[in-house]
Amino acid sequence: MDSDEQNISGLLDDQSTLDDRRTSSSLSNQVISGESKETLISKPEIASKWLTAYNDNLCSLYTLTACICFVDLNGDGDQKLVIADLGNGVQGMKLNIYKGTFILSQLTLIDCPSGVVSFYMDSNAPRIPAIGVASGSYLYIYKNLKPFYKFGLPSLEIHPSEQDAWNQLVADKIDASQLKVLLENLRIEVGEASLTARSQRLIDLTDPGVIDDFIGRYKDQPLKRSTIITCIATIKKTVDEDNNLNCLIIGTENKDILIIEPDAFTILTSVQLPSIPVFLEISGLFNVEYRVIVSCRDACIYTIKRGFKTGRLCVQLNSQPVGLVRYNNNIIVGTMDQCLSCFTINGNCVWKINQQSGITCLTAIEVEILGLTLIAVALESRTVVFYNGKSKVDTIETENVITSMKFGRYGREDNTLVMVSRSGSLSIRILKRTAKFTSIESDFGEAGSGSTMKMNIPKKTKLFIDQSVREPIHRAFQQDLYRLRLVVARAYVKAIAASLNPMSSNAVDPLKLSAQVHGLGPVFRLILEIQNTSLDQPSYNLNLFFYCDVKIYRIHRNFIPVPNLQPGYIYTFATKVECVNELNVSDFIKIHVVREGDSTPIITAIINMPSSETPV
Amino acid sequence: MSLFSRLLSYLGLKKKEVNILVVGLDNSGKTTILNNFKKDEDKSQEIVATIGFNVESFHVNNLTFSAFDMSGQGRYRNLWEHYFKGIHAIVFVIDSSDSLRLVVAKDELDLMLKHDEIASKPNLPLLIFANKMDLRDALSSVRISQALGLESLQERPWHIQASNAITGQGLQEGIQWLTEQLINQKK
Numbered sequence: 001m002d003s004d005e006q007n008i009s010g011l012l013d014d015q016s017t018l019d020d021r022r023t024s025s026s027l028s029n030q031v032i033s034g035e036s037k038e039t040l041i042s043k044p045e046i047a048s049k050w051l052t053a054y055n056d057n058l059c060s061l062y063t064l065t066a067c068i069c070f071v072d073l074n075g076d077g078d079q080k081l082v083i084a085d086l087g088n089g090v091q092g093m094k095l096n097i098y099k100g101t102f103i104l105s106q107l108t109l110i111d112c113p114s115g116v117v118s119f120y121m122d123s124n125a126p127r128i129p130a131i132g133v134a135s136g137s138y139l140y141i142y143k144n145l146k147p148f149y150k151f152g153l154p155s156l157e158i159h160p161s162e163q164d165a166w167n168q169l170v171a172d173k174i175d176a177s178q179l180k181v182l183l184e185n186l187r188i189e190v191g192e193a194s195l196t197a198r199s200q201r202l203i204d205l206t207d208p209g210v211i212d213d214f215i216g217r218y219k220d221q222p223l224k225r226s227t228i229i230t231c232i233a234t235i236k237k238t239v240d241e242d243n244n245l246n247c248l249i250i251g252t253e254n255k256d257i258l259i260i261e262p263d264a265f266t267i268l269t270s271v272q273l274p275s276i277p278v279f280l281e282i283s284g285l286f287n288v289e290y291r292v293i294v295s296c297r298d299a300c301i302y303t304i305k306r307g308f309k310t311g312r313l314c315v316q317l318n319s320q321p322v323g324l325v326r327y328n329n330n331i332i333v334g335t336m337d338q339c340l341s342c343f344t345i346n347g348n349c350v351w352k353i354n355q356q357s358g359i360t361c362l363t364a365i366e367v368e369i370l371g372l373t374l375i376a377v378a379l380e381s382r383t384v385v386f387y388n389g390k391s392k393v394d395t396i397e398t399e400n401v402i403t404s405m406k407f408g409r410y411g412r413e414d415n416t417l418v419m420v421s422r423s424g425s426l427s428i429r430i431l432k433r434t435a436k437f438t439s440i441e442s443d444f445g446e447a448g449s450g451s452t453m454k455m456n457i458p459k460k461t462k463l464f465i466d467q468s469v470r471e472p473i474h475r476a477f478q479q480d481l482y483r484l485r486l487v488v489a490r491a492y493v494k495a496i497a498a499s500l501n502p503m504s505s506n507a508v509d510p511l512k513l514s515a516q517v518h519g520l521g522p523v524f525r526l527i528l529e530i531q532n533t534s535l536d537q538p539s540y541n542l543n544l545f546f547y548c549d550v551k552i553y554r555i556h557r558n559f560i561p562v563p564n565l566q567p568g569y570i571y572t573f574a575t576k577v578e579c580v581n582e583l584n585v586s587d588f589i590k591i592h593v594v595r596e597g598d599s600t601p602i603i604t605a606i607i608n609m610p611s612s613e614t615p616v
Numbered sequence: 617m618s619l620f621s622r623l624l625s626y627l628g629l630k631k632k633e634v635n636i637l638v639v640g641l642d643n644s645g646k647t648t649i650l651n652n653f654k655k656d657e658d659k660s661q662e663i664v665a666t667i668g669f670n671v672e673s674f675h676v677n678n679l680t681f682s683a684f685d686m687s688g689q690g691r692y693r694n695l696w697e698h699y700f701k702g703i704h705a706i707v708f709v710i711d712s713s714d715s716l717r718l719v720v721a722k723d724e725l726d727l728m729l730k731h732d733e734i735a736s737k738p739n740l741p742l743l744i745f746a747n748k749m750d751l752r753d754a755l756s757s758v759r760i761s762q763a764l765g766l767e768s769l770q771e772r773p774w775h776i777q778a779s780n781a782i783t784g785q786g787l788q789e790g791i792q793w794l795t796e797q798l799i800n801q802k803k
Contacts, residue, residue, distance in 0.1 A: 051719045100716040102753065369691055411716050412643055414690060430720055433690055434727065 049435035060424035068406040071118040075128040084113035111136035115232035119246035121262035127243040134229040196225040227254035233280040238287045251277030273311045279324035295321045314347040323362030334359035357381040365407045378402035391439035521612025522579040532565040539565040547590040552581040579612035586611040640709030642688035645747040648781035700733035713751040738771040741797040749778040
């Protein structure tokens with residue numbers, strides 16, 4: 001293979017230049033230690049938490065955070081650093097493997113890399129991981145720094161009109177310019193992304209000579225439409241251990257996520273997304289339960305769970321994301337509007353911190369010895385800021401704008417931060433053993449003014465929730481209560497109008513009538529008490545009338561003339577009532593107090609009679 | 617020889633006991649170096665990563681050394697300071713092929729020398745083994761002493777010795793320097 005030769009020649013080159021490199025690197029080390037001493041004196045913050053282990057300003061690397069990874073290349077615990085260099089974006093793409101402070105090997109890449117991962121593809125005894133390089137529409141697998149396998153993404157369907165146009169050209173029915181017009185029309189119809197790479201290239205060409213040359217060279221080859229890998233990540237397959245089998249997760253330009261099993265390179269799952277994935281964050285195990293957090297080019301974050309064929313919308317961002325990190329169960333995303341935001345997995349914003357300048361990249365810093373996970377945010381203002389949750393805990397000033405960085409175990413050092421700057425320099429920093437991350441107090445004010453301050457609103461209690469549920473019930477109850485009161489009031493008015501109440505509020509004859517029923521039946525004794533409640537006016541010419549159902553009761557004295565009623569005194573009258581009904585039903589008896597010669601009663605008492613005993 | 621040793625014992629130098637502290641980053645070769653000083657029958661064939669610390673004793677030039685072989689792993693490095701008391705010398709071992717972590721070694725050395733217990737004894741000798749000198753990408757002892765900033769140590773007697781703990785090269789020279797220092801101090 002081509003790249004194999006390249007590999008060997010690269011190795012030879014390395015060996016010849018190794019000594020030079022070593023001396024130069026150690027010299028640069030000296031220079032740097034000298035510089036750091038000076039800065040230590042000049043700056044008040046003496047205790048930097050990071051040691052500068054290596055600095056190379058001349059290596060001219062152009063890479064992405066996704067293209068840096070640490071690989072235990074020989075399975076001996078001595079981790080190597082793999083950086084895929086994008087060259088100048090068109091050519092000179094390389095895979096650099098660093099050991100310590102020098103380059104161990106350099107492999108040439110054919111296409112622009114979009115991501116590098118280290119993964120275990122088999123369960124063989126010396127656990128040696130493979131390096132996977134996503135580049136163009138292929139995934140190149142290296143084992144022991146040798147090309148091992150090239151996995152091509154499945155090719156996509158070609159639009160029938162496009163195929164037809166090219167067929168016509170081959171059959172000499174149309175010429176190159178007609179083909180170009182046909183393809184241009186098709187592009188307007190279906191969009192550029194649905195055309196093959198060959199047609200896209202042809203549309204871009206303008207010089208007729210070049211077009212003829214291009215067509216002459218490619219027209220007889222079969223038309224193929226392939227997609228491009230945009231991002232890559234790994235997931236543990238079954239067991240959550242350091243060197244266990246992995247699966248690969250690939251995002252493509254065709255708006256889907258593929259999960260690939262690296263034993264035979266079969267596609268296990270494919271998930272369709274509404275847009276093109278850019279950043280991937282993985283949690284869980286493939287065979288148990290997993291969640292993939294994807295940020296896409298439509299500035300939305302989607303989540304994918306095991307067993308789902310489509311992504312679920314999680315957050316719609318205001319600006320394009322530049323970095324995505326999973327932090328505990330939250331998503332931390334840096335966006336182009338200088339914001340660092342934290343969202344829950346359900347898409348609720350937890351906090352948001354405005355940065356002083358644009359964010360270039362993000363990475364998670366997992367310090368195992370401290371049990372901490374920090375977020376490192378590289379800014380355009382040549383600083384790297386470290387956040388523990390939402391509190392700022394540390395900053396590093398750098399000479400250049402850091403554009404990609406990765407934290408992990410390098411060599412035998414657990415806490416190593418690798419940073420590549422915009423000018424292409426590589427810097428390796430090691431976290432001091434004695435470093436403690438406490439929040440920078442003085443920065444709190446700034447952060448407070450910049451960030452959206454959260455109001456101190458107490459949580460909704462259970463009581464509140466219960467109350468809000470009860471509210472409609474309460475309203476219905478109130479309504480019924482008013483209705484009841486209305487009914488009562490109406491009845492009251494009616495009673496007053498008919499003088500059906502035992503209290504007379506009449507100004508002339510204020511009387512009070514009460515009645516008692518003695519006995520068990522069938523013969524009762526009815527005792528009536530009448531009182532004149534006025535202060536000084538006696539009542540005259542009053543009579544008591546009894547009204548009842550004659551089929552049920554027989555009253556001995558149906559009519560009792562009432563003597564002169566003096567104010568304040570209680571007058572007692574009595575009569576016998578006999579229940580004559582054989583079924584012993586009970587009924588009411590009405591007692592009216594009537595003035596002689598008047599037709600409406602002054603007051604009325606209604607006595608609900610008790611049910612009578614059966615006659616012996 | 618027997619006459620000489622008798623003479624030494626008259627001078628009160630025989631079987632003096634000294635405690636030395638052997639520190640350095642993980643995988644620098646501390647245990648391997650000490651294994652070389654042991655008698656042939658006590659030597660262990662396989663060297664594994666030290667957990668916590670080991671105590672080894674051996675005799676060189678009428679001195680009985682009790683060496684505290686500390687673990688160099690990051691999580692055990694905070695144990696070092698608990699053994700600073702009552703030691704007579706420090707042996708600091710460096711993996712000269714690990715150019716990346718030289719800065720970590722410097723940090724640990726500075727931390728140790730700044731510790732009250734060590735700083736209060738400015739004549740406590742410091743022996744540095746630039747170990748793994750045989751490896752292809754090993755730095756020279758001069759370069760290491762520059763990187764560690766040893767020239768800034770003014771009062772403290774120090775010595776850097778390139779060594780190869782597997783073959784034993786350089787170890788005797790280093791320990792010879794240490795014994796001379798210790799004997800001089802005893803006088």
